[in-house]
Amino acid sequence: MTTTTKYDADELGYFGDTWGGRFMPEALVAALDELTVAWQEAMADPEFVDSFEAICREYAGTPSLLYHAERLSAQVGARVLLKREDLNHTGAHKIRNVLGQALLTKRMGKTRVIAETGAGQHGVASATAAAYFDLDCTVYMGAVDTRRQALNVARMQLLGAKVVPVESGSATLKDAINEALRDWVASVDHTAYLFGTAAGPHPFPSMVRDFTRGIGDEARAQCLEQYGALPDAIAACVGGGSNAIGLFTAFLDDESVEIHGFEPGGDGVETGRHAATIHAGDAGVLHGARTYVLQDEDGQTIESHSISAGLDYPGVGPQHAHLAATGRATYTPVTDAEAMEALALLSRTEGIIPAIESAHALHGGLEVARRLGQEKGPDATVVINLSGRGDKDMGTAIEWFGLGDAEEGPEADLPIEGGEQ
Amino acid sequence: MSGRTGVSTAFEKARAEGRAALVGYLPAGYPTVDGSIEALKVMVEAGCDVIEIGLPYSDPVMDGPTIQAAAQQALEGGIRTKDVLRVVEAVAATGAPTLVMTYWNPIEHYGGASRRIDGHSGVERFARDLASAGGAGLITPDLTPDSAGEWIAAADEHDLDKVFLVAPSSTPERIALTTAASRGFVYATAVMGVTGARTTTSDLAGPLVERTRATTELPIGVGLGVSNGDQAAEIAAYADGVIVGSAFVRTLLDHEGDLDAGLAALRALTEDLAGGVRRA
Structure with a gap:
């Protein structure tokens, strides 16, 4: 799973010199750098890769x-x-990504995870991984979506996660991402952001790819x-x-x-x-x-x-x-x-x-x-x-x-x- | 354009007076475009040395609830980037150095980018129009110097200030990188967190200013959380500039629907803060 392709990002996270990169507040750069190093070291560590594959096999099926x-x-x-x-x-496929990121969170010694969710699938997956790995979990979800997806809100709560409805902007997924980033700026020393898709600043697009590939x-x-x-x-x-x-x-x-x-x-x-x-x-x-x-x-x-x-x-x-x-x-x-x-x-x-x-x-x-x-x-x-x-x-x-x-x-x-x- | 002042002049003047500069922020377009011009002029009259004009953006990840609420109302009121430049022109005409504080995408996309064209000439066009409106430069909260090649080139060509941010989490290497790329002043974020007035200022700010000062001759402004003259005085004791945003915005929000009362309260707050930076 550590093989490369000719379509990979460069070391700054740019795909083809143009796409990707890291347009983020300076306050988060140290955390993103720390995450980049931890992810790269983990992917090069056969023990980490073996445990990730074992959890996917034995827990996720x-x-x-x-x-x-x-x-x-x-x-x-x-x-x-x-x-x-x-x-x-x-x-869904999303369990692979959250298990990978949560395993990495444990390896980095952090105790809390946050996530954004739209319909609630990534939120439920994150709450699941947090329960499995015994991590505190807060999920940001647009207020419009919490009303549309009350069942998933209940699933997350049953799994032990705190669900925070986001009222700002259009009160949907993109605003949940904004709110999770705001949380992360203030909590980054002990909190990992389990990003739900292969987007966002470097290293998320490449890291999420590694966990879903x-x-x-x-x-x-x-x-x-x-x-x-x-x-x-x-x-x-x-x-x-x-x-x-x-x-x-x-x-x-x-x-x-x-x-x-x-x-x-x-x-x-x-x-x-x-x-x-x-x-x-x-x-x-x-x-x-x-x-x-x-x-x-x-x-x-x-x-x-x-x-x-x-x-x-x-x-x-x-x-x-x-x-x-x-x-x-x-x-x-x-x-x-x-x-x-x-x-x-x-x-x-x-x-x-x-x-x-x-x-x-x-x-x-x-x-x-x-x-x-x-x-x-x-x-x-x-x-x-x-x-x-x-x-x-x-x-x-x-x-x-x-x-x-x-x-x-x-x-x-x-x-x-x-x-x- | 002749007559345009960079922010360094204002910091030098304050330094000559043995005090810190007061830097005030409001988003353009709140409560209206003209209302924001009036409010910013009041802030200049009442003692702000440097003005930051916020360009409202749909996805403001660094902003707390107060600034979000005002910026969202400005967007719902239909504010366009060209209106922001009109506010800049009006405020810069007072003689106060005027910066725009903005998330990156509206600059990269200024004037509308053509589909699937990789050359992002919006940056160049914005720099030109900002300079001709009399703007002093840009503060870029989600753009760090290592991603800012295009902006740095455009700013240098148009003689604009480049204000980048340092944070308590910044490594010494990154502080050096940031100050080397900055012009005008360096923006030190005093807390790990989003914008918003706080009852006590952060004990992270002093050490950050000290670490930053070790790398640069540029003035250092401290922002995030200042809401009254006493806090301003506390920060003015070790920083070259005290940056206030949410407290100004909150004052206007608290007087929603009554601009005159809002402006009076804004004047009183500015005077309190201006007193604070003078008694350190």
């Missing part, structure tokens, strides 16, 4: 399955493999073992981009493998109500890194929109900006409606209810599979990262599809791609 979705494959005319991160403990390392080995060849393409959803960079990293130097990121297109990029940062944003600095940002003419951040709270972020991890700018990866928006259609399709076709985040990857990945099936035949292989499970999204699904009334079964009404069920 990795390696996750690489599952051949045969009915979906038949529909699109290519082999569709789903990387089942939804089966991990706590139901197991997704791609496993998928690459599984694909070679099960099918004797690399996939033709891989696909993941991109909000901040931690599951995507986790899948992509192992394949970056495999030039034959197409890499696809799917961004939240919301109501459609043309409506302005979206979170397709790379597709429709401008270069700028947000939360400590230079990357693509949704912003107005004056550089003020514009509020993002997505049906998926986990993708609803007006920035994106800087390594994705670099991969987009170099053309190594392609980023395409997927609308709310397309994602929800894919969510229903996977539920009905494979008996798997995915997170709405992952449904973006599914929609886009199936389009890629259809094209590759036509170009290369049915052995063309696409790996799609099923980054999380959909239990948390049932409220949205009930509303979107009109579910939940047993008298009026909606059986025939779900819009299913391809028109067959």
Whole structure:
């Protein structure tokens, strides 16, 4: 897991001399330097790497399955493999990142962790890791989100975390990040900031990648073992981009493998109500890194929109900006409606209810599979990262599809791609 | 532009008078663009030697609740970067050296950056327009000198002050790096934490000023937390400048809807602080 690619950051955290870096208050620079050194030493220490892998294996349930979705494959005319991160403990890829960062926190001798969360998934994962490692935990969550996601607030509280509602700004994820940074400026001597995605100032984008890259390392080995060849393409959803960079990293130097990121297109990029940062944003600095940002003419951040709270972020991890700018990866928006259609399709076709985040990857990945099936035949292989499970999204699904009334079964009404069920 | 004063003049004048300089902050556009101009002029009249004008930003990670609230209202009132420059022009015309304090992205994005163009000429355009508005320079709370190559070049070209921050957590190496890149004064953050008035000032400030002074001849201003004349006097005993922000903003917030009363209270607070820096 310490192998490098030609798309890595330099020692100051810049990807391709432009993206990333560290645009942060001086008060945090010493802490970020300390973290950088601790992370690099840990990754070079076989004992740390072994314990991280052991915890992921024995507690989180990795390696996750690489599952051949045969009915979906038949529909699109290519082999569709789903990387089942939804089966991990706590139901998403995010557990890998928090276990890594919490293990590093223990190694650094700090006693408290803070985290930001949007829908609550990273907050729940952080609270889980804090319980596992016996660390104090405070989670910042936009007040709008605490009301929308009361169940996750309760989960965090049950796990022993303190949840702080953030009322400032738009009272959503980006404001929760701002508030967590404010906490960190004042508490940095004993507190670690468990950043939830592969964004933010150096070393977070690279460190989070190191802790999530197991997704791609496993998928690459599984694909070679099960099918004797690399996939033709891989696909993941991109909000901040931690599951995507986790899948992509192992394949970056495999030039034959197409890499696809799917961004939240919301109501459609043309409506302005979206979170397709790379597709429709401008270069700028947000939360400590230079990357693509949704912003107005004056550089003020514009509020993002997505049906998926986990993708609803007006920035994106800087390594994705670099991969987009170099053309190594392609980023395409997927609308709310397309994602929800894919969510229903996977539920009905494979008996798997995915997170709405992952449904973006599914929609886009199936389009890629259809094209590759036509170009290369049915052995063309696409790996799609099923980054999380959909239990948390049932409220949205009930509303979107009109579910939940047993008298009026909606059986025939779900819009299913391809028109067959 | 002729007649533009850098902040070093104000610090030299205060030093000649055997006292510290009083540096006052307000965000542009609160309560309105014109209201902020009036308020800043009152602060100049009542004894601020240097003015910092905050450029309201959507994601202010260094600001506490008071400044956030005012900046958010300014943004909701529709303030644009060009309006901030209008405030600079009006305040600089009083003769008080006038700095802009800003998070980085609005500068990098000044005038709108073109999509997928890596050359960020917004920085260069902002430096030019700030200089022609009579501004003295920039204070950059989320930009450290090691990330500031483009700003340093633009500031040097337009003869602008570059005020970077040092913190209690800064290593000696980083303090040296920061002071070497600064011009005008060095901004010492007295507490580990966000902006906001505090009842007692920090005991971290003195040692930080001492460590900073060992690396530079530049004046050193101490900020974060000062809210009255006694605290100002305490800091003026060892610093070259006393920086006050949240307490001014709080005064205006406390008189919301009654600008005249707010201005009167602002004048009284400024006079108290100006007295403080003179009795150290």
